[in-house]
Amino acid sequence: MNKLERILKKVEKPARYIGGEVNSVCKDPSEVNVRFAFGFPDLYEIGMSYMGMQILYNILNREEGIFCERVFAPARDMEEEMKKAGIPLFSLETKTPVKEFDFFGFTLQYEMSYTNILHMMHLAGIPFRAEERDESWPLIIGGGPCAYNPEPLADFFDLFLIGDGELLLPEVVRLYENSSSKDEFLKKACEIDGVYVPSFYAVHYNEDGTVKEFEKLYEKAPLPVRRALIDDIQEVEFPVRNIVPYIGTVHDRAVVETFRGCTRGCRFCQAGMIYRPVRERTPEKVMELAREQLKNTGHDELSLLSLSTSDYSGFEPVVMELMKECREKEVSLSLPSLRLDSFSFDVLNEIQKYRKSGLTFAPEAGTQRLRNVINKSITEEDIFDSVRKAIELGWKQIKLYFMIGLPTETYEDLDGIAEIAKKILDINYEINGRKGGRFNVTVSVSNFVPKPHTPFQWRGQDSYDNFIEKHNYLREKLKMRNVTFNYHDSPISVLEAVFARGDRRTGELLEQAYRNGCMFDGWSESFNLRGWEDAFEMTGTDMKFYSQRERAYDEVLPWDIIDSFIRKEYLMAENEKSEITQDCRLGCTGCGINRETECRLAGSKKA
Amino acid sequence: MRYIIRFSKEGMLRFTSHLDMIRFFKRAFSRAGIVLEHSKGFNPHPKMTFAQPLSLGYTGISEILEIETKEEMDADVLKDALQAQMPEGIRITETALLSEMDKGISGRISEACYKIIISDTEGLTAEDFLGLMERESLVVLKKQKKKKELKEINIRPMIRSIESSESVDKDVSCREEVDNKIIITTVLDCGSVSNLNPELLLKGVSSVTGVEILPENVEIQRLYLK
Numbered sequence: 001m002n003k004l005e006r007i008l009k010k011v012e013k014p015a016r017y018i019g020g021e022v023n024s025v026c027k028d029p030s031e032v033n034v035r036f037a038f039g040f041p042d043l044y045e046i047g048m049s050y051m052g053m054q055i056l057y058n059i060l061n062r063e064e065g066i067f068c069e070r071v072f073a074p075a076r077d078m079e080e081e082m083k084k085a086g087i088p089l090f091s092l093e094t095k096t097p098v099k100e101f102d103f104f105g106f107t108l109q110y111e112m113s114y115t116n117i118l119h120m121m122h123l124a125g126i127p128f129r130a131e132e133r134d135e136s137w138p139l140i141i142g143g144g145p146c147a148y149n150p151e152p153l154a155d156f157f158d159l160f161l162i163g164d165g166e167l168l169l170p171e172v173v174r175l176y177e178n179s180s181s182k183d184e185f186l187k188k189a190c191e192i193d194g195v196y197v198p199s200f201y202a203v204h205y206n207e208d209g210t211v212k213e214f215e216k217l218y219e220k221a222p223l224p225v226r227r228a229l230i231d232d233i234q235e236v237e238f239p240v241r242n243i244v245p246y247i248g249t250v251h252d253r254a255v256v257e258t259f260r261g262c263t264r265g266c267r268f269c270q271a272g273m274i275y276r277p278v279r280e281r282t283p284e285k286v287m288e289l290a291r292e293q294l295k296n297t298g299h300d301e302l303s304l305l306s307l308s309t310s311d312y313s314g315f316e317p318v319v320m321e322l323m324k325e326c327r328e329k330e331v332s333l334s335l336p337s338l339r340l341d342s343f344s345f346d347v348l349n350e351i352q353k354y355r356k357s358g359l360t361f362a363p364e365a366g367t368q369r370l371r372n373v374i375n376k377s378i379t380e381e382d383i384f385d386s387v388r389k390a391i392e393l394g395w396k397q398i399k400l401y402f403m404i405g406l407p408t409e410t411y412e413d414l415d416g417i418a419e420i421a422k423k424i425l426d427i428n429y430e431i432n433g434r435k436g437g438r439f440n441v442t443v444s445v446s447n448f449v450p451k452p453h454t455p456f457q458w459r460g461q462d463s464y465d466n467f468i469e470k471h472n473y474l475r476e477k478l479k480m481r482n483v484t485f486n487y488h489d490s491p492i493s494v495l496e497a498v499f500a501r502g503d504r505r506t507g508e509l510l511e512q513a514y515r516n517g518c519m520f521d522g523w524s525e526s527f528n529l530r531g532w533e534d535a536f537e538m539t540g541t542d543m544k545f546y547s548q549r550e551r552a553y554d555e556v557l558p559w560d561i562i563d564s565f566i567r568k569e570y571l572m573a574e575n576e577k578s579e580i581t582q583d584c585r586l587g588c589t590g591c592g593i594n595r596e597t598e599c600r601l602a603g604s605k606k607a
Numbered sequence: 608m609r610y611i612i613r614f615s616k617e618g619m620l621r622f623t624s625h626l627d628m629i630r631f632f633k634r635a636f637s638r639a640g641i642v643l644e645h646s647k648g649f650n651p652h653p654k655m656t657f658a659q660p661l662s663l664g665y666t667g668i669s670e671i672l673e674i675e676t677k678e679e680m681d682a683d684v685l686k687d688a689l690q691a692q693m694p695e696g697i698r699i700t701e702t703a704l705l706s707e708m709d710k711g712i713s714g715r716i717s718e719a720c721y722k723i724i725i726s727d728t729e730g731l732t733a734e735d736f737l738g739l740m741e742r743e744s745l746v747v748l749k750k751q752k753k754k755k756e757l758k759e760i761n762i763r764p765m766i767r768s769i770e771s772s773e774s775v776d777k778d779v780s781c782r783e784e785v786d787n788k789i790i791i792t793t794v795l796d797c798g799s800v801s802n803l804n805p806e807l808l809l810k811g812v813s814s815v816t817g818v819e820i821l822p823e824n825v826e827i828q829r830l831y832l833k
Binding site: 008014018022247295297298 | 620626627631633637653
């Protein structure tokens, strides 16, 4: 029994660490030129639910001479055993120590995963700071949504990839293959759209702590750094041989991306801004991908992925066809992010025929006034008509998502949340009688975090004390039979706000927090508040400067170094507006992305 | 049509659980294009039964799975189609069509044979195991499924035989030559009527000898089900 097998006998869910899954790729390491370790900074069962990794894993492994393997964060029990046995962090496919790879690439999905990134580097035996690493170490790179403000990680990473990854990542890896030194590679790489090499810039600060300017340390480094954008996503490959996990994972199903981007323009939403413009796959392609995936994986669940499923222009025909084929194959169809109009209802009623799970609405704000401010165009009529129909069809579970701490929010808006919940209960009483039956409304409230590259990027986050007060207020107001109230812990929301709009100096805070024992911050059982509080004190970081401060329009923002192609004037104008800006499928609203690419779906829909 | 499938589960795959295996095989049949009959009712599931779950960490040489397909197919074709979907670590060793008489074979399992290999455990000998057969009773504390409390049970009646083996194991999981290696073959009650998990046997030996047996020093192989 070798070392690894011995410790696998002592840990929970050892199958997290064995690899060898159906459709996982195993190349002969001696026959490849570049070895890439794809790091997801959380447990296996979280990371395997992320489709982006499957997309890039497939893209890289299709390349001759490149071998991409996966690395996840080991659970604490495994970590302890690995340390005792002297086993450093290893890749899943070949069990190679990560420090032997050419690249260690992380996907930056969520600010609170940053401590796990440092943790995985530590377990791999890799020095944290880029300046401490010479050519013998892997290049540490990062991509994903948080790469649009990578500054908190700037001192630790060699390179960031911003924007669509399918063409950018292999191009960068190939460039590395053809470069004779790290320095040559970085200098050539920074000239590619989407590549940001933080060591080529210095950041200077004003007396008041705001950013004064970015200084180029290498004259050919671009300023700002342009994002990578794929004009037609059908030109890049979407995986049909998804890796099939052995153990249960959060999402465990066939997944097809129907389109990328969003046209709704909700003012709080970063994804809606950074994934523009909308680029669709044709219905034929979607069907083909679905069929191929089901054939190659044997999954019994299929999901369509996008930011707003019902906005897909081929939605009705594709769903009708898929429902038919899925029923024949005994595959269940999952359609998240549905707008609940009559067609969607017919569909949902059909696919949830035997066991109805909950119906979800995301009004985000309790009054129409506030919904207009955030540009969330769902009306009370929409909600209550749909709820009425749902209850008549037999649904017993309604879930509502809201945010608190939104710009211009008052307690009247919070009252609105309770009123919506109460009205839904009333509708149920009306239809199912006074007792109401087994009916439940779940109100889930999260704390608004202003995000970079959105209209609200200048706003201050609501204060920690206000969040607590508002949670208490809502708890009282929602003390009704058949209503469940959930909310998110405030400290994490504040930390999220610090890093979401953090500058390079927050990297010190991050490292100190890690050294204080902070990791797996997204898991409530691991969240170490004391460790974070101490880190702020030890580094002298002013939390409120990052989270609560309202920025001025003429301030240089740390993420201004990244060009998302969305005009700043557009974001400012949207921030000033308190009425709805239309869905740009109804007509262009001037965000500016059409200066860089063709916006095929602008004005494609009638009101 | 009903078929019985025998397979082995070895190597790293032994770290998957029984539930993982159910999930795995369900998908394997789907990929192989072998359409299984589904149960009727509100939550249809494919007609697939494992004779006896194999504990996490154990290898199995001759595990049994019973299935019901929508259409008839040649047993060898079924075997090849299924084998093509297997990763390293699972081998389909036999498939056969079940007649009406053989139906429910899984339910008639009554015993299982295990090979237990213990390494690096000082103070323990093969005789400690063989000696158990002389005893009238062997009481161990077993965790109750529902109540989660420990209950005393006498496992001696559930031990059918114990033998020691001199053969060095050629199994993938046991490459090193180590002194102090004890290899025991034991037949234990297995099935829905009476079932003894070999871990309890080890617990019994531990309590009789006072020697702690650590999980990382134990390798357990199920040789067959009968």
